Amino acid sequence: MKNDIKPATGKLGILVVGLGGAVSSTFVVGTLAVRKGLSTPIGSITQLATIRLGKRNENNFPKIKDVVPLSDLNDLVFGGWDIFSEDVYEASVHAEVLSQKDLDGVKDELKAIKPMPAAFDQEWVKRLHGTHVKNAPTRWELTEQIRKDIRDFKQANGCDRVVVIWSASTEVYLPMCEEHKTLASLEKAMKENKTDVISPSMCYAYAAIAEGAPYIMGAPNLCVDIPAMWEFAAQKQVAICGKDYKTGQTMLKTVLAPMLKTRMLGLSGWFSTNILGNRDGEVLDDPDSFKTKEVSKLSVIDTILQPELYPELYGDVYHKVRINYYPPRKDNKEGWDNIDLVGWMGYPMQLKVDFLCRDSILAAPLCLDLVLFADLAQRAGMSGIQDWLSFYFKSPMHDFDHIPEHDLFIQYTKLKNTLRKMIGEETIDYLD
Numbered sequence: 410m411k412n413d414i415k416p417a418t419g420k421l422g423i424l425v426v427g428l429g430g431a432v433s434s435t436f437v438v439g440t441l442a443v444r445k446g447l448s449t450p451i452g453s454i455t456q457l458a459t460i461r462l463g464k465r466n467e468n469n470f471p472k473i474k475d476v477v478p479l480s481d482l483n484d485l486v487f488g489g490w491d492i493f494s495e496d497v498y499e500a501s502v503h504a505e506v507l508s509q510k511d512l513d514g515v516k517d518e519l520k521a522i523k524p525m526p527a528a529f530d531q532e533w534v535k536r537l538h539g540t541h542v543k544n545a546p547t548r549w550e551l552t553e554q555i556r557k558d559i560r561d562f563k564q565a566n567g568c569d570r571v572v573v574i575w576s577a578s579t580e581v582y583l584p585m586c587e588e589h590k591t592l593a594s595l596e597k598a599m600k601e602n603k604t605d606v607i608s609p610s611m612c613y614a615y616a617a618i619a620e621g622a623p624y625i626m627g628a629p630n631l632c633v634d635i636p637a638m639w640e641f642a643a644q645k646q647v648a649i650c651g652k653d654y655k656t657g658q659t660m661l662k663t664v665l666a667p668m669l670k671t672r673m674l675g676l677s678g679w680f681s682t683n684i685l686g687n688r689d690g691e692v693l694d695d696p697d698s699f700k701t702k703e704v705s706k707l708s709v710i711d712t713i714l715q716p717e718l719y720p721e722l723y724g725d726v727y728h729k730v731r732i733n734y735y736p737p738r739k740d741n742k743e744g745w746d747n748i749d750l751v752g753w754m755g756y757p758m759q760l761k762v763d764f765l766c767r768d769s770i771l772a773a774p775l776c777l778d779l780v781l782f783a784d785l786a787q788r789a790g791m792s793g794i795q796d797w798l799s800f801y802f803k804s805p806m807h808d809f810d811h812i813p814e815h816d817l818f819i820q821y822t823k824l825k826n827t828l829r830k831m832i833g834e835e836t837i838d839y840l841d
């Protein structure tokens with residue numbers, strides 16, 4: 410059944426929370442460079458991937474962007490918030506992800522993109538000391554200020570629509586509590602300024618939903634992954650998705666773990682460790698922020714391997730994840746995995762993976778895809794949790810009735826089939 414998708418006319422505002430961060434600045438620089446013809450959008454499904462339409466023998470593989478009505482890169486306008494006032498050019502220089510040559514090509518555009526003051530509370534990100542921040546007596550009023558920022562940005566830039574994406578720091582661990590269960594209890598807690606259960610990221614999420622803007626959660630923060638926000642998104646008919654970009658080590662896990670399971674190979678241990686030296690690494694050096702990340706990273710293997718169904722293979726797996734702050738590596742993270750697997754008659758084997766990756770280079774194309782797909786979903790009237798975008802997340806959001814899907818290739822099939830359905834094409838079950 411073909412969805413009625415509103416056309417992507419006019420400008421699309423992209424408001425990035427954490428605009429001056431390594432991931433955000435790399436995303437903005439790359440997108441501007443690509444649209445000027447100075448670079449190639451490697452890693453982006455929306456810009457490069459094809460989609461098979463029809464039967465295999467029809468041999469029809471157009472590019473996704475040629476058959477799905479996505480916004481054109483020329484129609485994107487960037488803005489956002491950060492706790493530091495640097496423009497995106499200065500922030501990119503500090504992030505040390507991209508070469509000067511790559512920044513120079515879009516320098517004027519980058520200098521014009523300046524962050525709005527952030528909704529920030531140091532209790533929630535202990536290692537950062539923000540200087541460019543809002544003041545408000547309550548979380549409710551803080552949210553009102555963000556709402557006004559969204560409206561003002563939209564008007565000043567003549568935007569037709571806005572998407573808000575969180576690529577800011579990982580907040581301290583927060584389990585779901587009573588205040589998060591209904592919209593009424595959430596709003597009450599915001600008005601009563603319960604700062605210990607209403608994080609700054611929740612203020613951004615609430616503001617985005619209230620303004621009808623899709624909200625994407627790129628960090629593992631609880632934030633929009635609570636029944637109160639789902640209720641609000643349903644009421645306002647807004648698309649939401651998250652959490653925690655799946656870029657490096659966890660992406661590998663969601664390819665390797667299904668491989669073991671498909672072949673009915675056993676597992677006794679999986680030890681993952683990382684060294685990284687960017688600001689994200691510094692924030693995650695705080696045990697409370699690390700806890701949020703750890704929970705997100707640990708959930709994957711258990712859900713994929715289903716130890717309750719295969720106790721003889723996965724009933725006793727030792728799974729450990731470490732992140733070590735190591736400044737010399739900057740954004741160039743090294744992730745090691747040691748996998749102790751078990752074969753025929755219980756004989757042990759080992760698999761070692763050493764991924765010398767670049768954190769923000771991996772994350773930037775995901776940001777681009779997510780803003781374009783979230784805007785598409787919104788125009789197609791698909792509100793609430795966008796689980797077809799699970800492909801991009803370590804901890805895919807899901808309501809209590811569903812178990813999340815972590816396998817990267819099942820997620821990819823779901824994403825493409827959703828696109829096929831949206832444009833009135835047959836979904837593909839690979840039986841032909």
Ligand SMILES: NC(=O)c1ccc[n+]([C@@H]2O[C@H](COP(=O)([O-])OP(=O)(O)OC[C@H]3O[C@@H](n4cnc5c(N)ncnc54)[C@H](O)[C@@H]3O)[C@@H](O)[C@H]2O)c1
Binds near residue numbers: 577578656687688
């Ligand atoms: N591959 C990846 O890089 C990857 C993968 C998954 C998740 N993430 C998550 O993405 C986020 C960004 O990563 P990064 O490497 O760019 O980190 P970063 O530290 O370079 O950037 C974060 C930015 O957010 C800003 N910030 C913090 N709190 C804010 C607030 N309340 N409002 C506005 N701005 C705020 C900081 O000042 C900083 O500029 C992190 O939470 C990280 O865990 C990154």
